[in-house]
Amino acid sequence: MPKETYTKLPKTFEEQVQLLKKRGLVIPNEKKAERILTYISYNRLSNYWYPMLKQPKEEEIFKEGSSFETIFKLYQFDSELRAITFQAIEQIEIAVRTQIIYHFSHHYNSGFWYEQSKAFSKFPSFVQFLNKITKNVQDTKQEYILKYHRKYEQFLPPSWKSFELLTFTNLLSILKNIKDNKELIPIAKSLGIHHSLLISWLDSFIYIRNITAHHGRLWNIILTIKPEWMKSPKGDWVNVWENNYNPAGHSLERVDEKDKILKFYAVLCSILYCLQFINPYNKYKDRFMQLIEKYPEVDLYHMGFPENWKEQPLWK
Structure with missing residues (x-):
């Protein structure tokens, strides 16, 4: 099918409200809706009303009873969810950083272990990382690094100083390039997981952290970077982490774990x-x-919650 030329013209905030009403959205207070659209774009809010559209969704007609107030509540819920999730992942990032510094510094008996190519499996990735950390140290204005340079001759500080300048993504790149996977065991153990899951789980945490940092949407998203299922938990866990949501319409029993x-x-x-x-x-x-509890309008099904989630050990 040949592509068409985009010809839609920009609409005023008032016109946006009238368009939503025309499509069947209940808007009790039009002036309030205009004010909201003044500061939260139509396109951003559309992510929250998408499940409220009738089939075929391309026609953008709302299901009966769909309300602008519900959409705005979903948006507020998602904003607060991002904030508490960012703080939670921050704790994991700091813990992983601490474990990497501690374990490898003791394993190699040196704070400068990260300068040894023998610790890493891929030399180009090692060089890329070394360039990254060198630039970070060179550009930083952090007093503890400046103080180090005034006293010591080595340009790169030991890992317990220089690694404070690294992002979560930088830390993960180290773990992905470690030559011996057994070296991941103590770091994974500190999180209560098997070391074979470490990269997958941290990858998914970074993915979600980046969404929260860039004000993206957590409610109703389908994960494009997914953690691997844990079979042998060391603490409270769940027996399932998906519901029967499947846009392809297939039975979940027929879908491989990686495709769920x-x-x-x-x-x-x-x-x-x-x-x-x-x-x-x-x-x-x-x-x-x-x-x-604050936002009873939120349908947890659209976030992947199974029916009996409150009965799982992790949630008790």
Whole structure:
């Protein structure tokens, strides 16, 4: 089918409200809706009303009873969910950084272990990482690095100083390039997982963290970077982390584990699981429960929650 030329013209905020009404959306307070659209774009909000559209969704006609107020509540819920999730993943990032520094510094008996190519499996990746950390040290204005340079002759500081300048993605790149996978065992153990799951889980945490940092949507997303299922938990866990959501319409029993549709619930469970070991007194679960109580309009099914999720050991 040949592509068509985009010809839609920009609409005023008032025109946007009238268009939504024409498509069947209930808008009790049009002026309030205009104010909201003034500061939250039509396109951004459309991500939250997509499940409310009738089939075929391309016609953009709302199901009966769909309300602008519900859409805005979903948006507010998602905004607060991003905030508490960012804080939760921050704890995991700091813990992983600490474990990497501690384990490898002791394993090689040196704070400068990361300068040894023998520790890494791919030399080009090692060089790329070394260039990254060199640039970070060169560009930083952090006083503790400047103080180090005034006293010591080596340009690159030991890992317990220089690694504070690395992002979560940089840390993961180290783990992906470690020559001996057995070296991942103590780091994975600190999170309560098998070392074969470490890269997968951290990858999914970074994926979600990046969404939260760039004000993306967590509600109703389908994970494009998915954690691998854990078969032998060391702490409280769940027996399933997906519901029967499947856009292809196939029975889940016929779908391979790697092809199953995972939504935010899967990563939420993974974060909660790791926090059991990192910080048993964390408030992430409590804050999430307070959120869903504050926003009863939120349909947890669209986040991947199964029916009996509250009965799972992780949630009790």
